[in-house]
Amino acid sequence: MASSEGEQGAGILVASNRGPVSFAVGEGGALTARRGGGGLVSGLSAIGPDADAVWVCAALGDGDREAVRRTGGALDPADTGGQRVRMLDVPPDVFADAYNGIANSVLWFVHHMLYQTPLEPVFDAGFRVRWAAYEEYNAAFARALAEEAAEGAAVLVQDYHLALVPGLLRELRPDLRIGHFSHTPWAPVDYFRLLPDDVAEQLLRGILGADRAAFLTRRWADAFTACCEAITGGTGSTRIGVHGLGADADFLRERAHRADVEERMAVLRGQIGTAPDGSARRTIVRVDRTELSKNIVRGLLAYRDLLERRPEWRGRVVHVAFAYPSRQDLAVYRDYTAEVSRLAREINTAYGEPGWTPVVLHVEDDFARSLAAYRLADVALVNPVRDGMNLVAKEVPVVSDRGCVLVLSREAGAFEELGEHALTVNPYDVTATADALHTALTLPGAERAERTERLAAAATALPPARWFLDQLRALDA
Numbered sequence: 001m002a003s004s005e006g007e008q009g010a011g012i013l014v015a016s017n018r019g020p021v022s023f024a025v026g027e028g029g030a031l032t033a034r035r036g037g038g039g040l041v042s043g044l045s046a047i048g049p050d051a052d053a054v055w056v057c058a059a060l061g062d063g064d065r066e067a068v069r070r071t072g073g074a075l076d077p078a079d080t081g082g083q084r085v086r087m088l089d090v091p092p093d094v095f096a097d098a099y100n101g102i103a104n105s106v107l108w109f110v111h112h113m114l115y116q117t118p119l120e121p122v123f124d125a126g127f128r129v130r131w132a133a134y135e136e137y138n139a140a141f142a143r144a145l146a147e148e149a150a151e152g153a154a155v156l157v158q159d160y161h162l163a164l165v166p167g168l169l170r171e172l173r174p175d176l177r178i179g180h181f182s183h184t185p186w187a188p189v190d191y192f193r194l195l196p197d198d199v200a201e202q203l204l205r206g207i208l209g210a211d212r213a214a215f216l217t218r219r220w221a222d223a224f225t226a227c228c229e230a231i232t233g234g235t236g237s238t239r240i241g242v243h244g245l246g247a248d249a250d251f252l253r254e255r256a257h258r259a260d261v262e263e264r265m266a267v268l269r270g271q272i273g274t275a276p277d278g279s280a281r282r283t284i285v286r287v288d289r290t291e292l293s294k295n296i297v298r299g300l301l302a303y304r305d306l307l308e309r310r311p312e313w314r315g316r317v318v319h320v321a322f323a324y325p326s327r328q329d330l331a332v333y334r335d336y337t338a339e340v341s342r343l344a345r346e347i348n349t350a351y352g353e354p355g356w357t358p359v360v361l362h363v364e365d366d367f368a369r370s371l372a373a374y375r376l377a378d379v380a381l382v383n384p385v386r387d388g389m390n391l392v393a394k395e396v397p398v399v400s401d402r403g404c405v406l407v408l409s410r411e412a413g414a415f416e417e418l419g420e421h422a423l424t425v426n427p428y429d430v431t432a433t434a435d436a437l438h439t440a441l442t443l444p445g446a447e448r449a450e451r452t453e454r455l456a457a458a459a460t461a462l463p464p465a466r467w468f469l470d471q472l473r474a475l476d477a
């Protein structure tokens with residue numbers, strides 16, 4: 001069944017909603033390609049340029065759709081860094097209902113436990129329309145993978161967007177070896193059961209269509225297994241795996257010492273300033289996409305509480321908070337983004353003084369500036385209400401210049417590996433978080449350096465290349 005016209009079927013396939021490249025339409029209709037980063041991109045590069053691998057992804061916006069129109073979907077390798085990429089142009093309304101309506105507004109909310117349950121979720125006729133779109137979008141991926149795969153190929157399906165793909169693909173191509181990987185947490189049984197019964201079962205059976213279902217931590221794997229036991233009677237022949245994606249130390253250390261990062265450090269130092277006695281101000285750094293799960297607002301409340309209850313820090317510390325835009329199609333994300341800015345302004349108005357801005361907030365995505373902040377951090381605040389892993393927690397200790405104390409939520413996946421070397425917090429407890437920030441700011445230099453070393457070692461235990469190859473190998477077994 002593998003595609004026979006020209007191109008050989010691929011031996012390794014990756015499927016994800018967001019692909020490794022995106023396109024923008026510029027002046028005069030020219031398309032410019034922008035390549036993304038992330039664990040999958042560097043993981044896949046580990047198999048080398050000669051491997052017959054294809055990455056199947058969705059067209060996300062108008063630029064992507066135009067690229068699909070011009071190429072028929074098989075993107076020009078010149079735009080993808082050599083990677084074979086097949087981009088799917090799912091009809092825009094179907095895509096919007098599947099991506100925003102189901103993946104971002106329902107599945108993301110369930111796995112991160114974000115609903116305000118007195119009023120939501122409401123599963124009505126509109127939900128059923130969106131669910132049908134989610135099924136259609138998953139079916140489009142399954143068909144494309146079935147077309148692209150060589151006999152017996154390995155297919156690695158990514159995340160909650162594509163939960164139905166393993167089951168659908170299994171029906172089309174029983175010869176394939178299929179893995180599914182969840183980059184998010186998995187909901188506990190009682191919460192997963194908010195979903196309509198048939199939908200909950202369909203999602204589980206979709207993933208159980210894979211030979212192997214893998215997760216970032218044991219905790220999420222156990223939650224998935226518990227859902228299966230309660231709803232489908234068990235995981236059947238599907239094997240369960242855990243692969244805790246780590247930071248890419250070599251890449252980060254090299255990237256963090258380039259000229260653009262140094263330039264941004266100089267700018268940030270200016271914004272942070274020096275204390276009235278001439279000493280360098282301490283920094284509490286956070287870098288997040290503005291997800292509802294990242295808990296940026298409670299982080300700001302904790303910082304305000306620190307300034308309020310421990311006035312000795314006024315003028316001596318700066319909260320460097322980078323909150324980059326995410327999923328702005330959703331009103332609840334826009335509102336949350338606005339609240340982050342409002343609260344930062346409120347704190348600056350209440351406590352700021354000439355020459356001291358308590359919160360330095362940046363909302364435009366800039367990777368070089370993120371690395372600059374990592375290098376300058378005395379304390380890193382990573383306090384999500386729930387998070388699959390959280391790579392920021394793993395990246396800061398690797399890059400930090402002077403050693404930095406990690407204040408880490410016990411609800412982040414990274415807690416499993418980093419918890420014992422961090423100061424850990426209940427993300428809902430603002431007072432305790434403020435106390436942890438105070439403790440972090442006052443830890444003696446030697447202890448700080450020692451903790452940072454242990455954090456960096458744990459954070460880099462499974463770099464992206466090995467994370468990816470381990471999954472391929474496990475699928476072979």
Ligand code: G6P
Nearest residue numbers: 017018159182183184326327388
């Ligand atoms: C986070 C999650 C991933 C998810 C991604 C999608 O990074 O950890 O599991 O795939 O968001 O983000 P997007 O911007 O594509 O909606």
